[in-house]
Amino acid sequence: MPLSATLTHDAMLYGSDDEFVSALVPFAREGLKHDEALVAAVTAANIALLRDALGADAAAVTFIDRDEWYKRPATTVGGWQRLLTDALARGHKSVRLIGEVAFGPRREHPTWTRYEAALNDVFAQAPAWIVCPYDSRALPPSLLDDARRTHPATFHPRRCPSEQYLEPEQFLHSVAEPMPPISGPPVLSLDVAEGVAAARHAVSELLVAAGWAGLERGDDLILAMCEIVTNSIRHGRGRRELRVWAQDGTVTCEVSDEGAGVTDPLIGYRPPAQDLTGGRGLWIAQQLCDALTVIRRDATTVVRFAVTRPA
Structure with missing residues (x-):
């Protein structure tokens, strides 16, 4: 379906390379068919999967190594904002984003789940469809549960509303940002x-x-x-x-x-x-x-x- 004028934000839980490709290649090709800009910030292995499956269409996709993209939530938000602005300036009416968050060590998980919740507010009026892949082979069940709480719908490959979804402010109030650790007296x-x-x-x-x-x-x-x-x-x-x-x-x-x-x-x-x-x-x-x-x-x-x- 062509994109709406406001944000669509989905979680995609996948358990195999075939599931990843079978869900996201039609998503990408549909976007290209409607002349939507397409950006994929995913693992290096998943970039290779998408390039191979998309063939010649891969040339129209902006690929980003997610380990370089997901450094800090605020800089990632700023990066998405620049990509969106640039795409609209080039004449695209809307943008499809595939964003596979690099959650890092367990102590950083709340930081990035809070980021996922915040996206629903920050880009609420953006003509963008964000699909966030979650690899169930590698991520703990708690993160998969949080995916359902931070995304209004799941995408696998059809969209289904998430009954566990919480509005951004509610989620951010319920999940605290970890304090940077300190040790001993201040210098x-x-x-x-x-x-x-x-x-x-x-x-x-x-x-x-x-x-x-x-x-x-x-x-x-x-x-x-x-x-x-x-x-x-x-x-x-x-x-x-x-x-x-x-x-x-x-x-x-x-x-x-x-x-x-x-x-x-x-x-x-x-x-x-x-x-x-x-x-x-x-x-x-x-x-x-x-x-x-x-x-x-x-x-x-x-x-x-x-x-x-x-x-």
Whole structure:
């Protein structure tokens, strides 16, 4: 069927290469028939399967190695947004996306299931059909269950509504983002209520001492930290404190204050509107950090975020 003017987001559970191909090749060819742009971010093995099965039609598909695509949810959302914008600018009326999430270690599973839920809101008005393959041979049953909770329908190969589906806000409230781990006392603790300059200087010195001098990831951490501290100064209350841990090539920062914190669980997933001058700090930090979590704890808002230097 040709695409609707708003998002269609399906999970596709498959247990063999034949199931993968038999479901997605007709999906791809139907999209090409309707002149829809087609992007497939899947495993290298599944790229090979699709190329072989599609034959000459594969030339019209944009293939992406999913291990390079699914680094951080915010950057993946930004990448999909750019691909969608580019496709529409080329004259396509709609886009079909095959997105096979790289869930990574078990501790990262909540991060990526939250991403799957957020897509339903972030791209709600996009002329896109996203099918997310889940390999039942490799993924634990808990992730397959979450697939039914984060996708309005399953696709195998016919679409069936998912009775377990939860609206994005409901799912995000029920599944917490894991906190970046810390160990031992912080190497830096600083009151930042008066401004961000002292924090920038102190963290810059810490990075130099830790061997991060001149590294782009160090610059990313400084920028993210400045955005989060600035948000705390503008919107928080009471004491604003920055704490920093440095261990095993990862620098983790925590900014806390006595403000009300973030009430919208989708902030940080949605790209900020172009006509807004505010609300960009958390989005920027999400783009830059390897992990970021916002929680309320004992009447305190805590933002903890981490950046790991390249090996």
